[in-house]
Amino acid sequence: MLSRRMALALSGTGLLTASPALAAEMFDDHHLASDRQRIEQAYRAFNAAFGNAASVAALYAERAVLLPPTHDIVRGRTAIRRFWRAAFDAGLHGHTLDLVTFRSDVRTIVTAARWSARGRDAQGRPATFGGIATIVFARHGDGGLAIWLHTWN
Template identity: 40%
Template sequence: MDKLLTSMFAVLCIFFSFAPAKADPADEVKAAYSAWDAAFNKADAKAVAAFYTDNAIFLPATHDVIKGPGGVEKFFGGIFGMGVTGHKLELIEAQGDGKLLVGTAKWSAKGKDAKGADQPWAGVATHVFEKQADGSLKLRVHTFN
């Protein structure tokens, strides 16, 4: 009986050592935030837009309802034209399972005031990510203030 239990325990240990670890939503969202910030900080509107699904809804602080990567690219092209730089997303919380992940973040950037002087910008954001077939995340919903 002891040999049987020992053998069963060994088999279970081997099985669980090869079972894929479930990804931590916080780690996945942090990685997505880092990549998004990198694209933003290169002032590359097309690269930023590539982080959005074809049916994405983007709700910026302007109260516009922007749909899809084309609308996102146009919006951020305008932001970059205003000289906004230094974007940073800091994770507050992430959760999810399977295909959808939700992240909340504090964001900051360096903007300009009406006279063109440097001015810090900041707020909070909510992101709904859709996991793609290759395991990457794309934004399905993005809103910020």
């Protein structure tokens, strides 16, 4: 792997244009700390909004896709809002996301996280649920993020 200084020197000569993978890797190295902050901010916003279907749905891109463990495919912000409203009406609350890892480029950030939430089990007893979530964020021009794809187990 090229050192960062060598990669920057080569990019000035045009020799780096043949390696999009290296350019993406440099992007990751350069933006690692700020992307981690953006992800953590987006996770905090999701956790804070959890319980309000309209607020949660607003965090998704207009054409986002939600892939819950039920194997349903929920397309678009309106359908996502309905999905979350039903979950909240059933008593789901107290959501957390804890970052495991991420990979980013100039257009997207792909994250893996541990999640947990509280609700009721099939017998109506209080229960805690959890698993692993994958969330793909699309970058806005203003530096913000919108959820483009969300799935969990």
